[in-house]
Amino acid sequence: MSAETPASREVPKENRFKVWRQTRPFWAGLFTLLGGVPIAYLPYGDMRLGNITLAMKTTAGSSALIIGTLLITLGLMMWFQPAVRVFAGVATIVLGLVSIPVSNFGGLGVGFLLSLIGGGMSIAWAPAPPVEEAVDTEDEAGQEAPAEAGAVLTAGLPEQRGPEHYATDKTFDANGGRNSAG
Structure with a gap:
């Protein structure tokens, strides 16, 4: 398990393979594996x-066996170590x-094309953003909702200064940017 693997959640048995497949460059690994065989x-x-x-048979048969074995290994690496997908994709394209x-x-063009497609897909694949679960806090449950839709809650914010404080071009607003007033 790598550091980028999300924490396991309860997944129904029929969806386990689907969830596993969606959390890694599955198709890139499959194309790379299929490209290494021929x-x-x-x-x-x-x-x-x-x-x-x-x-x-060719005189470079041992080199072809090494390249094919490396492509199969890179395809498995894409499946089981998705954190190294960019390295595996570049190495797959170079070996292809x-x-x-x-x-x-x-491999009569078949292995070459499959490995190029698999390497490109591995480089282009990006993990999905993590799903944030809704957290219900008891503190917010007791607060009332604003009266109007555009109202802003100011609970916990310091009081605003009165009109004696004038904004200049050097004044920062609450969001960290320059204040447009002045």
Whole structure:
């Protein structure tokens, strides 16, 4: 669990996966995982058409296996450590670009495109703002509401100075900005 993970709340069983998926770059991780599989597999795979074996082995097969394994690891990292999503996204895009000359045009273009999409989605993903729960205080329950809709409550504020105090361009208002009067 990372420091950015929100505190767990009671979630119905049927919604647990949905909540988990929405709190991290799920689709970016999935695209990155799917992009790593063809990049790692195609240099070692072969296809049989009757008696003919079509092999796509390359001299850089170990490099393709390393790139594919790293992409799968980055996809899992996006799921389980969403705090490092920007690093994982940039690394995914770089590895996808490196896979073009190393791994049969990036897994015949499929792995390359999936990893670029996953990396871009990981960089662009941002966590949702935290939901603030309504807090009911007993102190405010006893206070009366203002008589008119535009009225401002002044409870707890110091009294305003009388007309003998004139505002100048150096005077600050209550909000911390310059007072426009004067």
